[in-house]
Amino acid sequence: MKNIIFDLGDVIIPIDLRAPLRNFAQLANRTEAEMEALWKQHGIWKQYETGLVDDEAFRAAVRSLVRDESDEPDRWADEIIDTAWNSVLLDLPVERIERIQSLKGKYRLFLLSNTNAIHIREVDNRLAELGQPSLESLFDQVYYSHIVRMLKPNPDIYGYVLEQANLEPSETLFLDDNLLNIQAAAALGIRAVQVVAPKTILDYLDEIGA
Template sequence: MHNNSKINNLILDFGGVIYQISHKKQMECFKGFGVKNFEYLYSQAIQNPLFGELEIGSVSNDDFMAELKKMLPGNISADKIGHAWNSILVGFSDNAVSLLKKLKKKYNLFLLSNTNAIHYNIYMPEFNQKYGYNFEELFAKAYWSFKIGLRKPGHEIFNYVLDDVGLIAGNCLFIDDSIQNTVAADECGIKSIWLKPGLGLTDLFDDNLDLI
């Protein structure tokens, strides 16, 4: 049971919380190109600097793809590389979207996501086509790492959100599927919940939309 008497702001991660992703599927695609160390190059815990640069928007999509091509053996086409890069994207969780529509009536909702423009340009139109409205309408404000030049788990991104909206850390709850990000939020004074593997956003709230 969580003490949520002061919680009126929810800060939510995107991938793995609202949108389903598959690192395994992406890794299998790149292994198919002969990349034996892709787990090291790109994982939730250890990232090649190139991927981090893409997530804070400091490298263009074209330059990123060109650098990624250099990492791969042989002469793989840009289309195949793009398909492999985007294979991590599975789709929106209908249950999570339905819950968000209810939660926004009780809490101020904010999105805080490490992502890149390549993926963003896929799942934003996907949401609009599937649900008939813009994804960001679910939130008071959405923060995408590649747009603000900051990424989790850096303390700077959490403080940026708090300062930008004028939120009190103690009145916020952060939900993320990566434990290093929830630890960082805790260190910034923001209560957090690590959404462990096998759990969904709907598992955290009761019928009254209170935290379980």
């Protein structure tokens, strides 16, 4: 094994996928179920995470989706939307970052994540507060869905990474928490391992001797 590809959410940083729904629901004086129905119907998150809309368009879509005409303008200011959106990200375990750093020079390291610019800036800000390097500097290359305009588990995104980084699938380990993502990568010959709690990447890396 010469290469390791990491997912971000629930692999490097723990996440709570329902936290943004709860926070947007509270801001909009709606129930979480109502907010979830609106969110799924609109699909703005998918457009954002495939780079079809930018930060401003995403925020504008959130406002148009949930803002009441009687709301004060500041109630849906950029920073409030960003804070609610970033609530998906839980505390960042420093030991996982340090473990990835320890692998540099032993393996080629990559990050492949379904994500967006607001989340990446927040993770990088948290890394800086902890005195850690940015995500981009931790890896040989990062591949974000909103930049490459593809989402896992689309097989094309794995093919893109293999081609761009000149990787042999059989020499490449992929760590992701999502089973569909794992299955899609494995179908291309990548050594794909699902990260399942309570285990963390520290446990899986120990098991393979990395």
